[in-house]
Amino acid sequence: GQQLNQSPQSMFIQEGEDVSMNCTSSSIFNTWLWYKQDPGEGPVLLIALYKAGELTSNGRLTAQFGITRKDSFLNISASIPSDVGIYFCAGQHTGNQFYFGTGTSLTVIP
Amino acid sequence: NAGVTQTPKFRILKIGQSMTLQCAQDMNHNYMYWYRQDPGMGLKLIYYSVGAGITDKGEVPNGYNVSRSTTEDFPLRLELAAPSQTSVYFCASSLTGHTSANYGYTFGSGTRLTVV
Numbered sequence: 001g002q003q004l005n006q007s008p009q010s011m012f013i014q015e016g017e018d019v020s021m022n023c024t025s026s027s028i029f030n031t032w033l034w035y036k037q038d039p040g041e042g043p044v045l046l047i048a049l050y051k052a053g054e055l056t057s058n059g060r061l062t063a064q065f066g067i068t069r070k071d072s073f074l075n076i077s078a079s080i081p082s083d084v085g086i087y088f089c090a091g092q093h094t095g096n097q098f099y100f101g102t103g104t105s106l107t108v109i110p
Numbered sequence: 111n112a113g114v115t116q117t118p119k120f121r122i123l124k125i126g127q128s129m130t131l132q133c134a135q136d137m138n139h140n141y142m143y144w145y146r147q148d149p150g151m152g153l154k155l156i157y158y159s160v161g162a163g164i165t166d167k168g169e170v171p172n173g174y175n176v177s178r179s180t181t182e183d184f185p186l187r188l189e190l191a192a193p194s195q196t197s198v199y200f201c202a203s204s205l206t207g208h209t210s211a212n213y214g215y216t217f218g219s220g221t222r223l224t225v226v
Contacts, residue, residue: 004152033214042114042200042217043153088152090214097168098215100145100153 002027004091004101012107019076021104023089031092032072034063037103038085046087047074079108112136116201116218123191123225131186131221133201141204142184143168143215144176146197153200159184191225198222 006023013019023032031050035043047058049065049072056063060077072089089101117132135142140161145153155168159178173195175187184203188195199222202215 006152009150035214040219042202042219043215044217045214048214097155097158102150102152 002091002099004089004099006087006089006101006104008104009102010105010107012109013079015079015081015108015110017079019079019083019106020073021075021087021106022071022073023091023101024071025091025099026070027093028069029091029093030069031098032063032065033090033092033098034061034072034074035088035090036085037088043088076106079106081108081110084108114201114203114216114218116199116221118221119219120222121224123188123223125191125193125225127191128187128189129191129223131188131199131201131223133184133186133218134182135184135201135203135216136182137203137205137216138181139203139205139216140181142178143202143204144174144184144186145200145202146170147200147220148197156186156199188223193225196223196225 004025033048034046037043047063052069054065062075064073086103086105088103090098092098114135143158144156154170157176159165162181165176198220200220201218204215
């Protein structure tokens with residue numbers, strides 16, 4: 001199956017710091033999504049990207065659809081304790097199935 | 111707004127037992143999915159359905175079965191539980207696929223299954 005690699009695998013940062021993470025694929029995607037999963041809950045959609053080069057923000061979160069269409073990036077500015085969780089990317093070629101990344105675990109130290 | 115509801119939240123099974131994980135959505139979504147989540151492995155698609163009466167295999171269907179008799183419900187069946195099926199299972203739904211304005215999936219809160 002399709003494998004999306006996310007890095008870093010985990011991050012420990014101080015409250016107030018900015019965060020950057022990325023997701024790469026061996027194949028081209030037409031859509032990229034970013035999800036956040038809180039402990040004990042299902043993933044919740046944060047940002048959706050539909051075309052190469054697109055830059056989209058949702059509050060303190062900004063995501064970009066890579067020019068090559070094989071990668072995507074997520075940035076969180078001025079992190080706060082409630083940003084803690086696992087962040088997943090997901091990509092779609094065509095049709096309906098999304099492929100999920102392996103996740104980046106974020107810990108914010110107050 | 112219930113969204114996607116999964117039951118049970120936790121379950122311990124003995125090897126060889128069977129069980130059904132329930133999933134229901136009240137958003138009139140056509141598409142429904144079952145994923146399993148293993149540590150460090152992301153989400154793997156088990157089965158999906160594009161509408162009532164239609165189901166298809168995903169990446170890891172072995173050891174599971176599904177049915178979709180109604181738009182709302184999409185149960186996942188384990189017939190002979192094995193330790194390799196210890197995982198967290200997520201059900202998700204979406205309105206439609208590629209051309210939908212309502213993008214992405216709505217996930218349930220998961221079922222944590224342990225097979226011993």
